[in-house]
Amino acid sequence: MDGLYEQLRIALHQVWRRRWLALGAAWGLCLVGWLVVALIPNSYESKARVFVQLQSILPTQVGITAADRQNDITRIKQTLTSTDNLEKVVRRTELNNLVATKRDLAVQVDALRKVIKVTAQQDNLFEISATSSISGFSNGQNAKLAAGIVQNLLDLFVEANLSGDRDEATESLTFLDEQLQRREQDLQAAEQRRVEFEQKYLGVLPGEGSIGSRMAAARAELSGIEQQLMQAQSSLVALRSQLGSTPPTLPGIAGADNGSVSSQLTLLQAQLAQAAARGWTDAHPDVVALKAQIARLRPLAAREGPSGAAGMPNPAYSSLRGMVAEREAQVQASSVRKAQLDADLAELSSKQATEPGVAAQQAQLNRDYEVLKRQYDKLLEDREQVRLRSDVQSKTAAVKFKVIDPPSAPRIPTSPDRPILLTAILFAALAAGVGLAFVWGQLQTTFPTQGRLEAITGLPVLGSISEVVTDAVKARRRQHLLWLGGGGGALAASYALLMAVEFWQRSTVA
Structure with a gap:
């Protein structure tokens, strides 16, 4: 412990003897460091x-x-x-x-x-x-x-x-x-080409789709019509046979007009009115049959005159006649439709034979139309x-x-932190000055104590002579001490001034 204390005393003595070097080094480092900090702009x-x-x-x-x-x-x-x-x-x-x-x-x-x-x-x-x-x-x-x-x-x-x-x-x-307008024009053109093609080739056939599908639908309809026609013809033959064996009138009171042609005509017109009340159209088979019977009975009623025929009409005969007329109308309508379908199928088959590219043309038209239609619908949905x-x-x-x-109004710079930097430079400069004085003392070949001289030379030290300080030397040393204090105080004052300037500048930032 005594040795450590002795070393500390020796170090302090060396620094003190070279105090001017320490102060000068501190001043120089402070000036350089503070100047560098001053040149750094505030952020x-x-x-x-x-x-x-x-x-x-x-x-x-x-x-x-x-x-x-x-x-x-x-x-x-x-x-x-x-x-x-x-x-x-x-x-x-x-x-x-x-x-x-x-x-x-x-x-x-x-x-x-x-x-x-x-x-x-x-x-x-x-x-x-x-x-x-x-x-x-x-x-x-x-x-x-x-x-x-x-x-x-x-x-x-x-x-x-x-x-x-x-x-x-x-x-x-x-x-x-823009895309929709263009697609709409293309779609209209494709649709027009499709309509023209259908009018030329497919307008007479039932159903929708390609030529093959329409022809298949037409053949299916034709098969059904043929079956209906056969059934209607068979029924018509049976009804005509029954009608031939049924008497038109029954014995009754002369002069009674219940079985006259006029009364039958009146009854049929009443049935036609009831059919219209039910909502049946003119194309309904019953309506067609009633109209046919009315048209056939009108000339007979005109020839019968107002008195009417004698005897009572047979209701069974009248009913059979109505049913015969109805079946005749069905047979006629089915025959007409069958003939039309046969003609249309024959015509289209001949066109297919003479123009084999019709089916391919229709497929191409349908493809173009479907593609454009999907694009148009997709664009419309996207829009x-x-x-x-x-x-x-x-x-x-x-x-x-x-x-x-909201955006903050900064009053204090984020960098550099000048108070910290100024203080750090001051202490670093003082430490560097003391360190420089100590190193410089170590480099010089002097012996601060008798023990150091004896330890280094290995020779016994017989004695030492104390320094004699005169009054003039004391006065000069006091003067130097004052200068040293002034230099240190000036350094401290410079530090305080820089700190004051820094805080004053911060206060001016509004």
Whole structure:
């Protein structure tokens, strides 16, 4: 412990003897360090926080999923620091004063991109920060510039969501309208070609579709008509046989007009009126049969005269006659339709034989029409979907922005931290001065104590002579001590002055 104390005393003595060297080194290092710190421009940082609210009711109903809305947020975040947006920020702030050419604008944009940060703090919370440290600007200008950059970024953040979506939707709708108009014209032309083809080849055949399917349908209808015709003819033969063996009248009271032709005509007209009341059309088989009977009985009623025939008409005979007329009408209608179908099938078969490419032409026309129809329907659906999405995004604000913290007005520079740096330089300079004095003392070949001299030489030290200090030397030493104190005090005063200037500059930043 005594040895350690002795070494400490020796070190302090060496430093004290070289105190001027320590003070000079401290002054030199402080001046250099403080000058470097003074040349570093202050950096002022402004921050703002934005909350992005995703609407989850109506957008989902029209197909705008949460992933789509999150992609919108990511897109806005990525394009916020695009060159176009940063050029707008430069033009709207005091950075525009530094721009004289396009090259200057590009330099400012690159520098601005490095000092802007967009950080996602949470799922829907973003922090926008910007730093300003322009060497040619004052502290107040840099602080104002940082806040202005963040404010313009917020404005662009909102504009990118509103106008960007509207412009994109407008362009999409314009494109879809143009495509729809062109597809509509192509579809009308294809439909016209289809109609002309059907009028030329397929207008007389039943059903829809290709030639083969229509011919198959016509043959199926023809087969059914032939069966109906056979049944009607068989029934007609049986009814005519029964009608031939049935007497038209029955013995009755002379002069009674119940079985006259006029009364039958009246009865048939009443039945025709009932059929019309039921909603039967003129094409109904019963209506056709009644009209045929009425047309046949009218000449007989005219020849019968007002008195009527004698005897009572046979109801069975009248019923059989009506049924015969009905079957005759059915046979006639079926025969006409059968003949028409036979003629149409024969005509189309002959056309197929003479023009073998008809089926291929129809298939090509149908294919073209179906392709155009699907494209048109898809484009129409897409246009309505885009229009609805545009209305939802622009009118209901599927993504809303809310500024939680407006851009802060910085009063204290974020860097450099001058009070800490000034203090650190002061203590580092003092430590460096003391260290330099100590090292310099170690390099000199002097012996501060008798024990050190005896330990190094290995010879016994017989004695030592104390320094004799005269009054003149004492006065001179006091003078030097005052100078040393003045130098140290000046160093401390310089440090205090720099600190005062720093805090005064901070107070001037509004």
